[in-house]
Amino acid sequence: MSVGAEPVGKTDDTTWEGRGLDRRVNVRAQRVLESRGGWRRPARLLPFLGPAFIASVAYIDPGNYATNIQGGAEFGYRLLWVVLWANLMAMLVQTLSAKLGIATGKNLPEVIRERYPRPLVRFYWIQSEFVAIATDLAEFLGAALGFQLLLGIPLVWGAALAAVATFAILTIEGRGFRPLETVIIVLVAVIALAYVLEIIFSRPDAGAVATGMLLPTFHGSKSVYLATGILGATVMPHVIYLHSALTQRRIAPKSTAQAKRLYRFAKVDVIIAMGIAGFVNMAMLAMSAATFHFTGNQSVADISTAYRTLTPLLGAAASTVFAVSLLASGVSSSVVGTMAGQTVMQGFVGFTIPVWLRRVITLLPSFVVVLLGLDPTTILVLSQVVLSFGIALALVPLLLFLQDRAVVGEFVNGTFTRIASWSVAVLIIVLNVYLLITLG
Numbered sequence: 334m335s336v337g338a339e340p341v342g343k344t345d346d347t348t349w350e351g352r353g354l355d356r357r358v359n360v361r362a363q364r365v366l367e368s369r370g371g372w373r374r375p376a377r378l379l380p381f382l383g384p385a386f387i388a389s390v391a392y393i394d395p396g397n398y399a400t401n402i403q404g405g406a407e408f409g410y411r412l413l414w415v416v417l418w419a420n421l422m423a424m425l426v427q428t429l430s431a432k433l434g435i436a437t438g439k440n441l442p443e444v445i446r447e448r449y450p451r452p453l454v455r456f457y458w459i460q461s462e463f464v465a466i467a468t469d470l471a472e473f474l475g476a477a478l479g480f481q482l483l484l485g486i487p488l489v490w491g492a493a494l495a496a497v498a499t500f501a502i503l504t505i506e507g508r509g510f511r512p513l514e515t516v517i518i519v520l521v522a523v524i525a526l527a528y529v530l531e532i533i534f535s536r537p538d539a540g541a542v543a544t545g546m547l548l549p550t551f552h553g554s555k556s557v558y559l560a561t562g563i564l565g566a567t568v569m570p571h572v573i574y575l576h577s578a579l580t581q582r583r584i585a586p587k588s589t590a591q592a593k594r595l596y597r598f599a600k601v602d603v604i605i606a607m608g609i610a611g612f613v614n615m616a617m618l619a620m621s622a623a624t625f626h627f628t629g630n631q632s633v634a635d636i637s638t639a640y641r642t643l644t645p646l647l648g649a650a651a652s653t654v655f656a657v658s659l660l661a662s663g664v665s666s667s668v669v670g671t672m673a674g675q676t677v678m679q680g681f682v683g684f685t686i687p688v689w690l691r692r693v694i695t696l697l698p699s700f701v702v703v704l705l706g707l708d709p710t711t712i713l714v715l716s717q718v719v720l721s722f723g724i725a726l727a728l729v730p731l732l733l734f735l736q737d738r739a740v741v742g743e744f745v746n747g748t749f750t751r752i753a754s755w756s757v758a759v760l761i762i763v764l765n766v767y768l769l770i771t772l773g
Contacts, residue, residue, distance in 0.1 A: 358511050362584045365598075366591040381598035383514035384579035385606035386521055387669055388427050391468075391569040392420070392610040393524055394666035395475020395636075396720070398659055400562040401614060402639050405621025406630060408556055410537075410545030415560045416618055417546050420611035422757045423568050424603055426728060429735055429746075429754060430576035431599040435592055436735075436744035440578035442680020444740065445730055457726065458681035461574070464723040465674045466698055468571050470712055471720075472670050473499075473699040475636075476663025482640045482656040492703050496696055499667045503688055506672070510583055513668075520665040525609050527658030528616040534651040537623035545622075546615070561764055568761070570723035571673035573731060578676040589743060596744070671695065722765055728758045 362380035404412040433441055442461075446454050476495035481488050506513045551557055580599060586592040621639070624630075624646055636659070643652040671692050679685045702712055732754050735746045746754065 359584055362595075363587075366584075366586060366594050378598065378601060381584070381595070382602050382605070383510065383518070384431065384576060384583060384599070385427060385602040386518045387514060387579055387672070388430075388572040388576045388603075389521060389606040389610040390517060390662075390665045390669045391572040391575075391673075392423055392607065393521070393613045393662055394468075394472050394569075395478070395659060395663050396471035396562075397614055397617065398475060398636055398662065399471070400559055401617040402621045402625075402636060404556075404559045404563060405618040405623075406625035406632070406639075408552055408559070409622045409626040410541045410619065411550055411552060412556065412560055412563065413542060413545035413615060413618055414547065414549045415563050416614045417611070419564050419568055420607060420614060422564075422761075423610070424607045425754060425757060426568055426573055426731075427576050427607060428600050428603045429731055429750075430573050431580045431603065432596055432744055433731060433734060433741065434577035434579065434581035435586070435596050435599060436741040438581055440581050440676055440680050441574050441727070441731055441734075442677055444734055446681055446683070448734070448740070449730075454681055458677065460723065460726060461571070461677045461681065462674070464570050464720060465670065465677065466695060467719040467723075468569070468670045468673070469667065469695040470699055470702065472663055472666040473696060474663070474702065474712065475659055476667055477699070477703065478636055479656055479660025479663050482637065483653070483660060488703050489700075492700060495663060495667065496692075498664045499671070500692060502664065502668045503671060503692065506688070510579075517665055517669070520661045521606070521609060523661045524658045525613055527654045527661075528613050528620070530654050531620045531651060531658075532616050534647045534654075535620040535623040537619040541622075542615075542619050545619075557764075557767065564724075564761065564764065568724050570720060570727040571670060571677070573724070573727040574680070575669070575673040575676050577731075578680070593743075725758055725762050725765070728754075728761070732758060 358380045365377050365380065401416070404415075430441065433439075433444065437444060439447075442457070445457055449457070473492070473495055476498065477488055477491035480486065480491035480494045484491070484494075486494075502513075502516060505516055551560065584595060586595050624643065625639070628646060630642055630646075640652050640655055643655055671688060674691050674695060675685050675688060678691075685691075732746075732751075734740045735744070735754075736751055738745045
């Protein structure tokens with residue numbers, strides 16, 4: 334449904350607006366949209382916060398822990414600029430994904446299914462499922478590691494607890510979008526608070542941090558590999574698909590003017606949520622640089638080793654806070670990954686499977702990694718590099734649709750947005766090709 338082509342706000346039986354808390358949120362949102370007010374009063378903004386926070390979880394998942402710890406320990410503050418620019422790219426990409434959902438009432442996989450030849454749609458579905466598996470490796474292994482580090486149990490038991498925790502949170506989705514958003518926002522807050530504490534514990538050099546953020550440099554092919562991993566861990570292909578689904582029916586505008594106001598609120602949602610995610614990522618790398626790189630521990634490239642090393646360097650509180658944040662990250666991102674998988678299947682092939690079955694299927698590779706005794710951090714970093722190759726496949730059709738007035742009507746991208754978004758896509762593709770040449 335393109336804005337202007339069909340009535341804005343058209344819904345179907347799959348909407349959540351009939352459920353108690355969701356209905357109240359929707360009523361408040363409709364009042365704000367009808368009043369044509371701005372977002373400067375926080376109470377007016379609250380009904381619109383949520384979708385970007387769910388998407389932001391993918392930007393602070395355990396894959397980020399692996400790449401940021403390794404990057405900070407080995408290269409100090411040198412790769413902070415990669416984290417900063419990757420987060421700015423993420424803000425742009427997630428804003429555009431939200432725009433497509435608001436403009437069309439459809440998610441990105443649904444639009445691809447409608448507009449592309451069937452063989453190409455099948456290819457998109459298959460590669461998206463592989464990306465989902467790579468995503469889940471990072472997320473689930475991180476949660477398992479969190480339980481292992483906190484409770485001192487074998488990794489396989491940590492994996493079992495992670496599975497139980499994920500299933501428990503997924504049951505909340507059946508109560509509507511707002512309860513699930515609330516749980517995710519709380520978990521994001523836990524992660525952010527943890528890294529406020531870690532910065533206090535580690536006391537990174539503010540001048541060096543600023544230089545690392547503003548001065549783009551590499552140091553050999555390994556730094557390029559890690560930079561690509563950081564990019565893959567930050568700009569996540571599965572939430573490019575998911576964010577369009579999170580906004581497509583959550584609040585149904587009744588006119589094109591209301592849809593445009595809703596989009597403005599969605600941009601604020603993205604700025605706040607992705608700003609928090611960006612802080613966490615930069616704090617993560619800065620903490621690793623300050624704690625490991627400049628204390629003779631440049632070889633720390635393993636999450637478990639980082640946890641054990643934090644205790645003698647910064648104290649037991651620092652290592653406990655680290656493990657808690659890792660656990661919150663792993664569980665929340667595993668939930669979001671399952672939601673993204675459902676969106677991909679429903680959008681590309683028009684059907685879904687029970688969420689518990691999808692969760693079981695995507696968990697199997699992770700349990701294989703655990704049972705084979707493979708190094709979790711190595712797998713985490715590798716999974717993020719794989720993800721970086723899926724970004725362009727999700728981003729290119731999104732950009733093509735948003736410059737097609739027949740698809741999005743008045744929401745077509747302007748000249749500046751087109752230049753910026755295509756520059757991001759080209760940069761990602763070039764970096765991936767360079768990585769292949771370097772490692773080949």
